[in-house]
Amino acid sequence: MKEKKSIMDRIAESNRSVTSGIDEKDIKNWVNIYIMGKAYKVPAGVTIMQAMEYSGYRFVRSAGCRAGFCGACATVYRKAGDYKLQSAMACQTRVEDGMFLVQIPFAPAEKASYDIHKEKYDTNVFYKYYPSLAKCVSCNTCTKSCPQDLEVMDYIQAAIRGDFETVAEESFDCIQCGLCAIRCPAEIVQYHVAQLGRRMYGLYGCETPGHLTQRVKEIQEGKFDKDFENILKKNKKELEKMYAEREREKD
Amino acid sequence: MPEMKYIGGYPEYMRELIKKVEKTRMKRKDYEPPAMSKKEREDTLKIHPDYAEGGKRKISVGPNKGEIAPNELADLLEAYPIIEENEVDLSRVDYDVDVLIIGGGLAGTSAALWANDQGISSQKILLANKLRHGDANSMMAEGGTQAADRPNDSPLIHYLDALGGGHFTNKPEVLQALAKDAPLIMNWLLEMGAIIDRDENGDFVERSGGGTSINRMHACRDYTGMEELRVMRDKFRNRDFQYLEYYPAVELLTEENGKVSGAVLWNCETGDYKVVRAKATIMATGGFGRLHIRGFPTTNHYGATCDGVILSYRAGAKLRDVDTVQYHPTGAAFPQQIVGLLLTEKLRSMGAQPVNKDGEAFVFPLEPRDVEAAALIKECYINEKGIITPTGMRGVWLDTPLIELKHGEGTIEKNFPGMFRMFNRCELDMRKDPLLVFPSLHYQNGGVETDPKGHTNVEGLFVGGEVSGGVHGKNRLMGNSTLDCMVFGRRSGINAAKYAKKAKKPGKLTLNHMKNYSSTLKKAGIKPERRAPILLPDYRGKAVLARMIDIF
Numbered sequence: 001m002k003e004k005k006s007i008m009d010r011i012a013e014s015n016r017s018v019t020s021g022i023d024e025k026d027i028k029n030w031v032n033i034y035i036m037g038k039a040y041k042v043p044a045g046v047t048i049m050q051a052m053e054y055s056g057y058r059f060v061r062s063a064g065c066r067a068g069f070c071g072a073c074a075t076v077y078r079k080a081g082d083y084k085l086q087s088a089m090a091c092q093t094r095v096e097d098g099m100f101l102v103q104i105p106f107a108p109a110e111k112a113s114y115d116i117h118k119e120k121y122d123t124n125v126f127y128k129y130y131p132s133l134a135k136c137v138s139c140n141t142c143t144k145s146c147p148q149d150l151e152v153m154d155y156i157q158a159a160i161r162g163d164f165e166t167v168a169e170e171s172f173d174c175i176q177c178g179l180c181a182i183r184c185p186a187e188i189v190q191y192h193v194a195q196l197g198r199r200m201y202g203l204y205g206c207e208t209p210g211h212l213t214q215r216v217k218e219i220q221e222g223k224f225d226k227d228f229e230n231i232l233k234k235n236k237k238e239l240e241k242m243y244a245e246r247e248r249e250k251d
Numbered sequence: 252m253p254e255m256k257y258i259g260g261y262p263e264y265m266r267e268l269i270k271k272v273e274k275t276r277m278k279r280k281d282y283e284p285p286a287m288s289k290k291e292r293e294d295t296l297k298i299h300p301d302y303a304e305g306g307k308r309k310i311s312v313g314p315n316k317g318e319i320a321p322n323e324l325a326d327l328l329e330a331y332p333i334i335e336e337n338e339v340d341l342s343r344v345d346y347d348v349d350v351l352i353i354g355g356g357l358a359g360t361s362a363a364l365w366a367n368d369q370g371i372s373s374q375k376i377l378l379a380n381k382l383r384h385g386d387a388n389s390m391m392a393e394g395g396t397q398a399a400d401r402p403n404d405s406p407l408i409h410y411l412d413a414l415g416g417g418h419f420t421n422k423p424e425v426l427q428a429l430a431k432d433a434p435l436i437m438n439w440l441l442e443m444g445a446i447i448d449r450d451e452n453g454d455f456v457e458r459s460g461g462g463t464s465i466n467r468m469h470a471c472r473d474y475t476g477m478e479e480l481r482v483m484r485d486k487f488r489n490r491d492f493q494y495l496e497y498y499p500a501v502e503l504l505t506e507e508n509g510k511v512s513g514a515v516l517w518n519c520e521t522g523d524y525k526v527v528r529a530k531a532t533i534m535a536t537g538g539f540g541r542l543h544i545r546g547f548p549t550t551n552h553y554g555a556t557c558d559g560v561i562l563s564y565r566a567g568a569k570l571r572d573v574d575t576v577q578y579h580p581t582g583a584a585f586p587q588q589i590v591g592l593l594l595t596e597k598l599r600s601m602g603a604q605p606v607n608k609d610g611e612a613f614v615f616p617l618e619p620r621d622v623e624a625a626a627l628i629k630e631c632y633i634n635e636k637g638i639i640t641p642t643g644m645r646g647v648w649l650d651t652p653l654i655e656l657k658h659g660e661g662t663i664e665k666n667f668p669g670m671f672r673m674f675n676r677c678e679l680d681m682r683k684d685p686l687l688v689f690p691s692l693h694y695q696n697g698g699v700e701t702d703p704k705g706h707t708n709v710e711g712l713f714v715g716g717e718v719s720g721g722v723h724g725k726n727r728l729m730g731n732s733t734l735d736c737m738v739f740g741r742r743s744g745i746n747a748a749k750y751a752k753k754a755k756k757p758g759k760l761t762l763n764h765m766k767n768y769s770s771t772l773k774k775a776g777i778k779p780e781r782r783a784p785i786l787l788p789d790y791r792g793k794a795v796l797a798r799m800i801d802i803f
């Protein structure tokens with residue numbers, strides 16, 4: 001049975017809007033948005049990032065992973081008829097009719113310089129490097145602005161108490177987009193505070209597993225060198241046999 | 252026109268189809284299709300994009316002339332440079348450094364730190380990024396990193412797993428370095444304060460991954476690469492390195508004798524260039540997902556456009572294993588806004604099953620990636636049992652609610668917080684509803700050939716990470732590439748530093764290799780229609796492009 005179009009061609013065709021830009025004729029539903037004040041009609045159901053591209057923007061800044069991991073695409077917007085300024089990640093948020101959009105290309109927040117190996121594991125480390133922490137007025141603006149829905153204010157309060165574990169737990173999913181710091185009236189740089197806290201907790205609050213220490217020692221002592229020498233001498237057939245006979249651990 | 256009616260994130264007609272999945276779910280809880288026989292695998296693989304007819308051709312110029320590559324890659328290898336020789340003044344050097352690192356993912360950032368540890372001042376190291384430092388594939392690694400550190404495991408078993416996974420095409424001495432260094436890398440991560448999943452005894456939680464015989468996958472929730480990269484980037488920022496953002500390398504620089512001695516960087520906002528002279532250059536630009544090979548969507552970041560391979564090739568570097576491409580079986584196929592994004596293999600390790608439109612489980616969930624991907628394509632395009640999305644894409648269900656049926660409520664939120672959040676944003680609840688998936692272009696298996704020290708065949712040029720080729724052979728296993736980046740980031744960093752210490756002051760900078768390459772292209776009859784590297788893909792709407800006027 002010979003098909004007219006190959007499977008690969010059919011796949012490529014059905015992916016075109018994702019791989020090479022959206023074609024007007026494929027769009028069924030539209031919404032109207034404003035990008036930096038200008039009105040554009042864009043396809044419904046796409047992300048803010050895709051909508052801007054559809055409108056003719058080719059990103060240099062403000063686009064990184066395109067998947068909600070890197071924090072490059074922080075966006076501030078307002079919806080028609082609403083006074084509230086809202087924030088989101090452009091690659092993760094669908095456009096809505098009447099959005100007024102602007103992208104924040106860069107958060108010039110200051111990061112302190114330190115060596116975690118030279119610090120003491122107590123709350124002073126936070127104050128030493130990020131003294132503005134003391135100015136937290138618990139207004140919760142940071143939490144409200146977090147596109148990851150983290151309890152930002154809670155982890156800042158935990159930092160003030162010197163509770164490293166809570167800082168690490170609560171801030172773990174932070175993608176460091178900087179929106180919290182941009183909106184904070186006390187000029188705290190929450191995401192940098194969190195980074196310091198996590199590294200301190202990772203180093204001082206968690207032990208190195210004994211099995212890892214043991215293995216590192218074995219490798220340094222050359223325990224596996226001889227076996228590697230042997231395995232490197234084996235031909236493909238012998239290796240295939242060894243591979244097939246591996247024992248499998250149950251999950 | 253009215254918008255389509257959505258219920259819980261899915262259009263009505265898909266909602267109807269989900270009922271069929273729900274109906275068979277309890278039965279499937281204790282049943283999964285058996286793994287394929289060797290023969291079945293071979294048959295299925297015939298429609299894998301690597302083996303399906305077309306899509307590839309012989310490279311017509313350069314060190315790998317006559318070897319096979321995907322058309323999209325061959326197009327770029329057979330493209331003319333984006334700068335002209337007379338546009339750049341090489342006599343004015345903007346940065347004179349010992350080590351230049353191009354690309355700051357896990358590989359490049361590790362390289363910088365280790366080169367610095369060798370005694371090269373951080374002011375004599377320059378890290379150039381096309382986007383921001385960290386806007387990279389590395390940030391997105393969800394599943395984990397392999398390292399054989401438990402008593403029942405050994406670097407030798409790790410070696411064997413990776414060798415079999417790579418169909419015995421891996422470069423043995425390079426793979427040996429990978430397996431042997433892995434536990435040292437884990438230790439290094441802990442020293443930097445990385446938080447890696449532990450159990451109640453404080454031991455690592457280690458899981459299986461496709462092709463591993465012993466559980467050795469270390470994860471940091473589902474933000475593994477992000478945690479690894481952000482701790483090392485933090486350390487990097489504490490050390491006052493020279494670094495540039497939005498400054499891609501657009502061409503390497505060579506001396507009369509062919510040695511690589513730096514690069515031309517281009518400010519993608521203002522359009523001016525910088526000349527970097529370096530005693531050693533490390534290429535760490537990552538992969539090529541954004542080339543959309545064979546028209547597939549991709550899991551990769553915006554800057555994954557193969558630049559490093561193109562630039563190194565022109566300077567004479569040999570490639571290997573670039574004929575195979577890794578497609579991840581389960582990329583998102585719905586909704587449109589997240590098409591292509593990765594739904595990690597760990598979902599299947601924990602019980603999620605691929606299911607067709609009739610609610611049938613049709614494939615063993617943990618076949619090797621290529622087989623699993625081909626099976627999904629077959630179900631959609633040959634068996635016609637896929638689900639068609641409102642934009643015309645096809646996919647099959649990945650039945651995620653099974654995970655909670657098997658491991659208890661709350662498992663998904665705990666193990667997949669990032670993904671759970673992503674689908675919530677799309678108003679989809681992956682605990683209750685299946686997700687729609689289709690294979691997505693994921694990983695560049697091959698690349699610039701490396702040796703165990705991160706050397707290429709070109710003097711002065713080192714590589715590390717996804718841009719390199721050899722360690723994974725023709726197929727990489729999950730968890731071995733973040734590892735690759737850190738192992739060979741480290742090795743290339745150390746060896747570039749050693750090399751730079753011994754090197755004489757670089758001689759006269761030239762673009763001779765570029766000129767020669769262009770004339771080879773010309774002799775081969777290739778018209779100057781294509782230029783490379785492309786730096787970024789172009790997703791602008793067709794309608795706007797049609798009306799664009801180039802005025803400034």
Ligand SMILES: Cc1cc2nc3c(=O)[nH]c(=O)nc-3n(C[C@H](O)[C@H](O)[C@H](O)COP(=O)(O)OP(=O)(O)OC[C@H]3O[C@@H](n4cnc5c(N)ncnc54)[C@H](O)[C@@H]3O)c2cc1C
Binds near residue numbers: 389394397537717
């Ligand atoms: C979604 C996803 C999930 C993954 N999951 C896993 C996993 O669970 N386990 C695992 O081991 N691996 C995983 N991988 C693979 C792994 O993450 C990557 O292979 C690896 O991180 C690549 O690192 P790198 O440093 O080589 O490249 P990257 O991290 O991509 O970094 C390269 C950097 O160089 C920049 N660059 C590109 N061109 C230029 C230029 N011309 N000039 C200057 N800079 C340039 C890029 O923009 C980028 O910032 C995953 C990959 C993806 C995409």
Ligand code: FES
Binds near residue numbers: 175
């Ligand atoms: S582009 Fe990385 S989070 Fe949006």
